[in-house]
Amino acid sequence: MADAVPAAVAAGERGWSIVLCCGFDSAVTDRASRLRRPRGPRRYDVAIVAELLQLRPRTVTLTVDGVTSRREVTLVAVGNTACYGGGLICPDADPADGLLEVVVVGPIGRLELLRTRPRLAGRDARRRPAVTVLRGREVTLEGEGLVTYADGEPVRPLPATSVCVPGALTVVGSAPGHARG
DSSP: OOOOOOOOTTTTTOOOEEEEEHHHHHHHHHHHHOOOSSOHHHHHHHHHHHHHOOOOOEEEEEEETTTTEEEEEEEEEEESOOOOOTTTSTTTOTTTTTOOOEEEOOOHHHHHHHGGGGGGGSGGGGGSTTTEEEEEEEEEEEOOOOOEEEEEEEEEOOOEEEEOTOOOOOOOOOOOOOOOO
């Protein structure tokens, strides 16, 4: 841990370590957190159905390392690690490379979202026309009426800027080649 680099987070800002997202997945998480029933994992199933009924693309202005584009999106995930969505959303995000992986899912229909949700992202998602994957050190998301979630917690309405700080995340675990025990 001696080589970890401290990352300053100013007042009113919030750091995150795994993923920052907005769009469909954030809307589902937001709705699930407000439901009183059912309890447990079924709460997310109910939230998914409710959000599917309201599914529509949202306009987001995305800036990655100074390159700006305006896009219609279903969801955007900015990942620092692959540990989100079972490793399917940002599968190549690596906390040691100093870059964020940005997965943009463009407009898709309800049935396509249901049918492909388990495969919507992941390595073979790069072949899907609705999915764009970008990488960069600094990512800004702007748009109306969208709230960001980071690491499963509500953060703020857009705009939001994320900057990857190399060495700021210290992970403790087994060294490669050593058995857990």
